[in-house]
Amino acid sequence: MLRISGMMFDAGTISQTGGRGEPDHYVAGKATNSGVGRQLATNGQEADWAACMLRVRDHGDRAAFAALFNHFAPRIKGFLMKSGTPAAMAEDCAQDVMATVWQKAHLFDPAKAGVATWVFTIARNRRIDALRKSRRPEPEDLDWGPGEEAPDQADVYAAEEEARELGRALQALPAAQKALIERAYWGDRSHGELAAETGLPLGTIKSRIRLALERLRREMGRD
Amino acid sequence: MTTIRHHLSDELLGAYAAGDLPEAFGLVVAVHLSMCDECRARSMTLETLGGAVLDTGEAVPMGEGALGAAMARLDALMQEPKAAPKRRTGVPAPLAEYIGGDLDAVRWKSVGKGVKQAILPTDRLASARLLRIPGGVAVPDHGHKGLELTLVLQGAFSDGTGRFGLCICLAATEAPLRFKGLMPRLAQPFFRI
Numbered sequence: 001m002l003r004i005s006g007m008m009f010d011a012g013t014i015s016q017t018g019g020r021g022e023p024d025h026y027v028a029g030k031a032t033n034s035g036v037g038r039q040l041a042t043n044g045q046e047a048d049w050a051a052c053m054l055r056v057r058d059h060g061d062r063a064a065f066a067a068l069f070n071h072f073a074p075r076i077k078g079f080l081m082k083s084g085t086p087a088a089m090a091e092d093c094a095q096d097v098m099a100t101v102w103q104k105a106h107l108f109d110p111a112k113a114g115v116a117t118w119v120f121t122i123a124r125n126r127r128i129d130a131l132r133k134s135r136r137p138e139p140e141d142l143d144w145g146p147g148e149e150a151p152d153q154a155d156v157y158a159a160e161e162e163a164r165e166l167g168r169a170l171q172a173l174p175a176a177q178k179a180l181i182e183r184a185y186w187g188d189r190s191h192g193e194l195a196a197e198t199g200l201p202l203g204t205i206k207s208r209i210r211l212a213l214e215r216l217r218r219e220m221g222r223d
Numbered sequence: 224m225t226t227i228r229h230h231l232s233d234e235l236l237g238a239y240a241a242g243d244l245p246e247a248f249g250l251v252v253a254v255h256l257s258m259c260d261e262c263r264a265r266s267m268t269l270e271t272l273g274g275a276v277l278d279t280g281e282a283v284p285m286g287e288g289a290l291g292a293a294m295a296r297l298d299a300l301m302q303e304p305k306a307a308p309k310r311r312t313g314v315p316a317p318l319a320e321y322i323g324g325d326l327d328a329v330r331w332k333s334v335g336k337g338v339k340q341a342i343l344p345t346d347r348l349a350s351a352r353l354l355r356i357p358g359g360v361a362v363p364d365h366g367h368k369g370l371e372l373t374l375v376l377q378g379a380f381s382d383g384t385g386r387f388g389l390c391i392c393l394a395a396t397e398a399p400l401r402f403k404g405l406m407p408r409l410a411q412p413f414f415r416i
Contacts, residue, residue, distance in 0.1 A: 060302055062294065069293050074282035081283055091286055098293055099300055106305045113267070117274030124242040124273065134346040136242055137249045139256035139263060140316035159271075167275035185276045187241045216272075 049115035050160045057105035068115070069098050076123045082186045083127055093130055097123045112142070114163030127187070169219035177212035184209065231255055231262050233269075235372075240269035245348030247395040250317060251372045254393060257315035314376065318393065321345075322353070326377070326391065329353055349397050356390045371396045 052068050055061035073094045080090035100122050108118055128136050170178060198205070231252060238244050239252045256263045312325040321343045322329050331339035331353075339355040353376075371394055378390035 062297065065297065066290060066294065069290055073285050073289065073293070075277055075280060077285060078281040078283040079277045082280065087283070090283070091289070094285065095289065095293060095296070099296060102297055103300050103303050106303055114271065114274060116278035117271045120274040120277045121270055123277065124240075128242045132346065132348075134246050134348070136239075136244070137246065137253035137317040137320070139253045139266075142263075163271050163274055163278075166271055167279050170272070170275045171279055181272070182276050182280065184237060185241045185273045187243045 050110045050157055053101075053105065053108050053115050053118075054110065056102065057108050065098075065102060068101065072101075072116075072119050073098050076119065079120075079123060079186070080127060082182070083131075084186075085127065085131065089130065093123070093126050097126050100126070110157055110160060112159060114160035116167070117159070117163050124187075165220065166216075169216055172219050173212060173215060177208075177215060180209050180212045181216070230259065231265075233265065236262065236266050236269055240266060240273055245395075245397075246345035247343070247349035247351035248372055250321065250343065250345060250351050251374050251393055251395045253317040254315045254376075255374055257317060318376075321351070331355055349395055351393065351395045354390075354392050354394055356392070358388045358390075 049068065049071070052061075052064040055064035056068065076094040076097050077087075077090045080093050081087060085093065097119065101119060104122075108115075113121075125136055128134050170181065173181070235244075235248075235252060239249060244252065252266075256266055312319045314322070314325050319325065322341070329341045331341050334340050337357040341353045343351040343353065345351050373392050373394040375390060375392045378388045
């Protein structure tokens with residue numbers, strides 16, 4: 001299902017982005033009783049966020065929520081700050097996004113989206129609400145209709161796996177190309193503004209984004 | 224529903240995934256995605272890429288006591304129960320939400336020559352309207368020069384050479400004075416009317 005064609009959207013300046021920040025700290029002591037302790041003890045990249053999310057959804061598991069908070073809240077904050085949100089507001093929004101993760105856990109479906117994807121959509125919508133006082137209409141829900149089987153257990157984590165694969169491919173891009181794609185998601189900056197900032201013609205910026213996405217597609221081996 | 228004749232551009236889907244579209248254009252995209260599996264799959268991929276950007280991006284440490292505050296807050300937050308499936312209407316869910324039901328619920332206003340329209344409530348960066356164009360009526364010129372994205376919901380629409388039937392479509396139009404920059408370059412209308 002993963003398909004990246006020559007998509008184009010607005011982007012910000014071309015620049016090196018920051019590192020991954022401090023390693024995650026988990027409340028391992030609290031987590032050991034919940035049965036997710038082993039997963040929480042691994043590093044952030046390999047931790048099983050979908051399993052944590054399902055424990056939050058199905059059991060209201062607080063240790064699993066704490067693990068998700070420790071990983072995602074600083075990333076939401078960083079993402080929102082890159083989008084132009086002041087630090088204090090980004091911190092508040094990250095708290096709100098994580099509160100929404102708890103409240104709306106029933107909407108999480110690992111067959112449809114990985115945890116990072118799901119958290120991203122909540123953070124994005126929070127940003128639209130906070131900065132533009134607006135909203136983003138959502139497409140109709142895809143239900144497993146009558147006559148359709150829910151996906152096999154083996155397929156349940158396919159979305160999470162694909163998301164990780166895409167994350168690795170993004171990391172493997174040259175810094176300038178990765179930055180272009182990132183900035184497209186930080187949002188609300190036009191190609192025109194980017195052209196003004198960098199002095200590059202619009203056509204050059206667009207073709208560079210296209211090249212970045214083509215490379216990403218090659219990295220994914222889905223040509 | 225009518226046959227999908229045009230797919231959304233990656234540029235438009237990218238802006239939708241990033242949350243950069245004015246609400247009116249977001250509505251047209253959401254309605255189209257409800258009807259077009261191909262564009263929905265592309266849209267989901269672009270959201271997955273957004274998740275990867277967030278997940279691999281810079282982590283800015285939260286303030287002291289942030290986790291404690293979050294955990295304390297959970298006590299006051301009820302986890303919502305699993306929602307009952309929404310009642311289906313004859314129109315895609317995102318549109319039904321804006322008109323408060325199916326097409327029978329639309330409060331049309333005449334704009335002349337038998338053409339009727341209903342403006343939908345969105346933010347003011349752009350406007351969204353339903354248009355009801357009877358068969359045999361020439362395509363109205365509603366005098367708009369900005370970007371327009373139009374989706375045919377019902378009936379057939381032809382740009383002048385023959386077949387006309389009753390056509391109901393959803394159109395988003397730019398508010399030229401309020402929105403500059405991105406949108407003019409996203410122009411890929413389904414139909415210009």
